Amino acid sequence: RQLFEHFVGRFLRRHARRLAGFMDPYLTVTISEHCGERMRLGDVYDQAKAYLSHRCARRARSLRAERAARDGGGGDRFLLTMGDGEEVYDVFQGAIVWWYSVSSGGGRRYESPWFGGGGGVVYDDDRRAYRLLFHQRHRDLVVDSYLPHVCREGRAIMLRNRRRKLFTNAGGDRYRKSAWSYVAFEHPSTFDTLAMDPAKKRDIMDDLDAFRNGKDYYARIGKAWKRGYLLHGPPGTGKSTMIAAMANYLDYDIYDVELTSVATNTDLRRLFIETKGKSIIVIEDIDCSVDLTGKRKKRSPLAAGAAEPVDTTKDENASKVTLSGLLNVIDGLWSACGGERIVVFTTNHVDKLDPALIRRGRMDKHIEMSYCCFETFKILAKNYLAIDAHHLFDDVRSLLQDAKIKITPADVAEHLMLKCAAADEAACLASLVTALEKKAKDKEKVEETVVDG
Ligand SMILES: Nc1ncnc2c1ncn2[C@@H]1O[C@H](COP(=O)(O)OP(=O)(O)OP(=O)(O)O)[C@@H](O)[C@H]1O
Numbered sequence: 030r031q032l033f034e035h036f037v038g039r040f041l042r043r044h045a046r047r048l049a050g051f052m053d054p055y056l057t058v059t060i061s062e063h064c065g066e067r068m069r070l071g072d073v074y075d076q077a078k079a080y081l082s083h084r085c086a087r088r089a090r091s092l093r094a095e096r097a098a099r100d101g102g103g104g105d106r107f108l109l110t111m112g113d114g115e116e117v118y119d120v121f122q123g124a125i126v127w128w129y130s131v132s133s134g135g136g137r138r139y140e141s142p143w144f145g146g147g148g149g150v151v152y153d154d155d156r157r158a159y160r161l162l163f164h165q166r167h168r169d170l171v172v173d174s175y176l177p178h179v180c181r182e183g184r185a186i187m188l189r190n191r192r193r194k195l196f197t198n199a200g201g202d203r204y205r206k207s208a209w210s211y212v213a214f215e216h217p218s219t220f221d222t223l224a225m226d227p228a229k230k231r232d233i234m235d236d237l238d239a240f241r242n243g244k245d246y247y248a249r250i251g252k253a254w255k256r257g258y259l260l261h262g263p264p265g266t267g268k269s270t271m272i273a274a275m276a277n278y279l280d281y282d283i284y285d286v287e288l289t290s291v292a293t294n295t296d297l298r299r300l301f302i303e304t305k306g307k308s309i310i311v312i313e314d315i316d317c318s319v320d321l322t323g324k325r326k327k328r329s330p331l332a333a334g335a336a337e338p339v340d341t342t343k344d345e346n347a348s349k350v351t352l353s354g355l356l357n358v359i360d361g362l363w364s365a366c367g368g369e370r371i372v373v374f375t376t377n378h379v380d381k382l383d384p385a386l387i388r389r390g391r392m393d394k395h396i397e398m399s400y401c402c403f404e405t406f407k408i409l410a411k412n413y414l415a416i417d418a419h420h421l422f423d424d425v426r427s428l429l430q431d432a433k434i435k436i437t438p439a440d441v442a443e444h445l446m447l448k449c450a451a452a453d454e455a456a457c458l459a460s461l462v463t464a465l466e467k468k469a470k471d472k473e474k475v476e477e478t479v480v481d482g
């Protein structure tokens with residue numbers, strides 16, 4: 030009886046499925062929230078979710094509310110998506126398809142320790158999925174056209190709604206799944222508020238536009254879609270401010286790489302692989318991060334002729350990232366992963382850098398951020414005091430242009446800031462002129478000493 034049940038049961042099940050195929054001509058495709066392959070399908074789930082919330086959520090009766098990403102988590106706008114068990118239909122090129130929101134309902138909860146994940150927020154570990162149902166005669170249409178259309182539209186909606194992020198690799202530990210953690214990127218700097226020579230600024234903006242729109246061009250010339258910028262100049266001349274302005278202009282995320290927290294070249298490669306497209310990867314103060322002088326290995330103390338053996342134990346936690354490791358990730362075979370990325374290095378001492386690091390192709394555009402000129406001052410005056418002209422402008426012009434006094438935009442900005450309610454533009458400008466005159470006197474004194482000497 031057991032054998033009979035086994036064989037007959039199997040026979041019936043197999044044929045019942047076939048029979049159902051004849052009688053039920055509908056097919057389903059499931060898109061899960063989580064999947065094994067490094068979350069690749071997870072991207073499709075997010076895109077489908079964005080698409081459905083935009084196109085079909087109005088037809089659903091039960092909805093899930095999420096904080097709209099643009100509002101930075103603190104706003105009062107909501108994004109409504111389909112609730113569990115909900116069903117909506119969509120029409121594509123005359124074909125009707127149905128979407129179902131399903132949940133495995135495991136309901137496991139855990140605390141997220143990473144601030145990137147929400148800082149101690151309790152997460153619900155339900156497995157969610159969207160199930161797409163369609164008639165089998167639309168199979169080719171759905172697979173070849175409809176699903177790519179959903180992904181494309183979803184991606185565009187996500188880009189429009191996304192909250193930009195500032196990622197950091199610092200302060201992590203080895204239990205973390207991702208090498209990066211993030212906070213919302215909210216720097217207000219723009220190219221309008223950035224004070225620099227207008228022609229130079231226009232040139233940079235054109236360069237960024239050409240990069241952003243250059244996907245086909247880069248493919249045609251056989252180059253990875255990435256571009257390197259080297260920002261160099263004295264402290265307080267606006268290098269970090271420029272990076273924020275670039276990110277705001279392009280609507281990109283920022284990955285701020287803290288090289289001293291990267292243990293090895295392999296970790297550095299992993300960091301770069303985990304960055305996404307439409308992002309700016311920044312390494313600030315590249316000359317002082319780690320020893321990138323070009324020596325791959327330190328000479329042994331004995332070979333160097335040292336009398337005393339050097340204690341190397343204290344160096345154990347130091348970063349072992351080498352110049353060649355860095356060169357490989359920014360311009361090697363791995364650099365093409367992800368696409369549409371800008372790499373920015375900043376330094377106060379461009380002459381200290383290895384020429385291999387900053388050659389064209391790695392750092393394609395070198396931008397010098399310099400001391401304040403009169404044009405720069407006028408932009409700062411417009412930003413800080415909302416004025417285009419003032420009788421003290423002539424004094425500032427003669428000190429900056431004729432006497433060639435060096436002052437950083439950061440110092441000028443400090444003088445122009447209204448620090449109390451009683452302060453007005455005349456007081457700010459007078460304070461700046463006094464500071465410039467003092468610098469002029471100091472400069473004269475130094476020149477006299479040199480002549481006397
Ligand atoms: N070109 C500029 N335009 C507008 N504001 C500027 C500019 N340069 C400096 N500032 C102001 O000065 C402050 C310091 O500038 P920033 O941090 O960009 O300098 P930096 O060049 O990155 O300096 P460091 O080399 O020390 O990192 C900023 O907060 C900004 O308000």
Ligand SMILES: [Mg+2]
Nearest residue numbers: 268269313375
């Ligand atoms: Mg800086």
